[in-house]
Amino acid sequence: MEKTKGLHRAWLVMLGCGMLIAGSVTFYTVVIGNFFVPAAADLEVDYSSISLYTTVVYLGIACGLPFVGNLLHKIPPAGIAGFAALQSAIVALLAFSDSIVFWWIGGFFIGVGMSFTSIVFISTVLTNWFTKKTGFAIGAAWGLASIVSAIMSPLSVTLMDAIGWRSAMIVFAAIGAALAIPAALFMVSYSPDRKGMKSYGYEQVAGAEGETEPLVGVPAKHALKSMSFVLVALALALTQIVSVINAYFPVYAESVGFAPTVGALMISVALIFDIVLNATVGATIDKVGAIRGFVSWMAVSVVAMVILMFSAGQPLLAYLGAGLGDALYVLLGVGIASVVSHVFGTKDYGKIFAYISMIGFAAGSVGGFVITRLYEVTGSFQMVFVFCIVVCVAICGCVLLANALGKKLPRVSDDE
Template sequence: MKKQGKIHYAWWIMVASAAIYAASVGIIVSCAPILYRAVAEDFNVGVSDISLYTSLMYLTITILLPFAGKILNKFDIRYILTIAGILNALAFGLMGTYDSVFPFYISGIALGIGSTFLIYGSIPLIMNNWFKAKVGTSLGIAMAFMGVGGAIFAQVTGVLIESIGWRSTYIVLAIIVAILILPFSIFVIRSKPEQLNMTAYGADEVEVNATKVKKAPETGVLKGVAMKSPAFYLVMLFTGLFGLASTVSFHVPNFVQSVGFTATMAATGVTFVTIGQTAGKFLLGAINDKFGIKVALFAGIGGGLIGVVALLISDSFGIGMLYAGALLFGIGFSGSTLLPPVVIREVFGGRDYASIYTTIMSASTLGVAVGTTLFSYLYDSSGSYYTVFIIVIVLFIITISSSLFSLNWKKKLNY
């Protein structure tokens, strides 16, 4: 095996993953709402007419994710991520050239194709291949840059819109997306350590503990076997409802103002959600590595649930309660992308991880697509987020229950 050097190559894989997340989520997803209103006003249409492209993006991801595992197993991940990065940069940049709403929907579908692999399909698989120790911590650090990227580029986007207009802003952001993704996807990313004649981080310790023992094949069940088990549908329920509940984050600015706080306070509330989201990736990853997935689930989902309760009563207890709720909800929000991959591997093993993971994660993207529209409709119908928050509290309770039941079912899979 090739000498690893002072810094194990797995950590460069983590850096590359962080950059990809910062671009594909921090810019393309998180900065999109900042641009909606400027485009809508220029086109003289409603904001919902523009934001519909985001729903189409997530619906496309939902449709494609079940097939992503086969594609990832058949082709080199470097090529897949490079093509996806080019597609997303072009689709996002072209939005700055459109003169009507419909082309935005075409770009939304294209973004869905690229994001299937950039956000959901590839990175957890790569990280699981490169890390045999500190999997949760490394994945948590990489995913934290979804929030870090959003916090940084949200400010950049606001400044750009005021200085050069929304059209040029789309183009500049698209160039940044390409810069963050393509050098790493081409020159750094490798699917497995064996492609560089290396071993995974932590593999040496595993080998020392298993000296004179023949290396065992990856344990776990095939997708076909998994789908015949109730555990598969419990994990899918957990993942889908977690994604649905997480969409409350999109409504925080409107909620803050709906209960009488100022627009400035609303912006600060969003900042607290972002801080919680970013810190939550590190925190939940570390908790998983040290105490196990069950403790991480209680910390993440429990934090989100308490955060929603705090938001619900913040109009009676003041702005401090609102900020605390936003921070705690951000921690729960971070778990919606970090915890499902860990649960999936814990329940079904690594033998057919890619295929099982991409199929189950389609439930998350469907939840996001549904939640974004559903919660808006409920607010418009009632003029309050009270019903929305009660529903989310129930969703969190079902989410923690289904995840624990699925983990207990693991014993019956016999692998």
């Protein structure tokens, strides 16, 4: 076995994953929102119609994920690059659209392509490459994507002011492709054994450099029929639903009489916190374990909701609550990924996580409806925050029970 010298290739893989996430997931689900208002005005539709793009993207992801679980280990780098290219090509084509229907159709196929470049692929690859510091690596990859997106968001607005939204969208898609495609082709590899290497930290754990590195865990055929699977899927679905509250901070700010700039700054603060929290949550999970780490940061999310409940008339509290509340969004990435790895092991991790994520993304597509409907019915965001607190507690219960029941599931290695 050839030894690597200097920096382990796993860190290059992590950087590539961050570029892949940015050039597909965060660009085409978050930053693309900057194009909604001018595009809606040009197409003569209301904002709610064009925002359905996000809903159909999530539905597309949910439809694609079952195939990801079965095909992921068979797809070469060129295949992943192809799915990344598909997303950028469709986004570029949307710049020429003259009907909102094309946004919905395009959004669905972007979602299908994204299912092969998003959370399941990234988490599986980094779990394969990192025996130690897995949580940190997953969190850092998402954090890198957040940094790139934080730069791209104002840049896209500047481009629209200079050359119009249609031309700016073509440039936006080209930048996404320039990030994601080279990363998929040259930086990201499914597992270290395909490069004749061992994962980062393997020697420290195994203490036997010459041994093979078997994947140990619950076989998918047992996991998918277990109550632990149902509970983890429910935990992800509920987290998806409450995490969308970040997008409604401007509505909350307006409802309590804040200036519009306060709502916008709440989103900016959440984005800044996201950069730091991704790596911090990952490092916490590495330190104290997936279950305790997940529950601890979910408790932080509860504190954030309490702060927001008392933030009317106090912008600084609103900013603090928005920042800490981003922990919910972070837990969707490194948090759930680590819980799945802990409960079910790594043997069939990709397949199990794909089905769990399918349920989660399907639930996420209705998260916005749940939040807005609750606000409309009650006329106040206070009940929205109470709802989020109750759901966060339920999520913790699901994760704890899933872990307890998961200990009873049969585990085998991939060489058995």
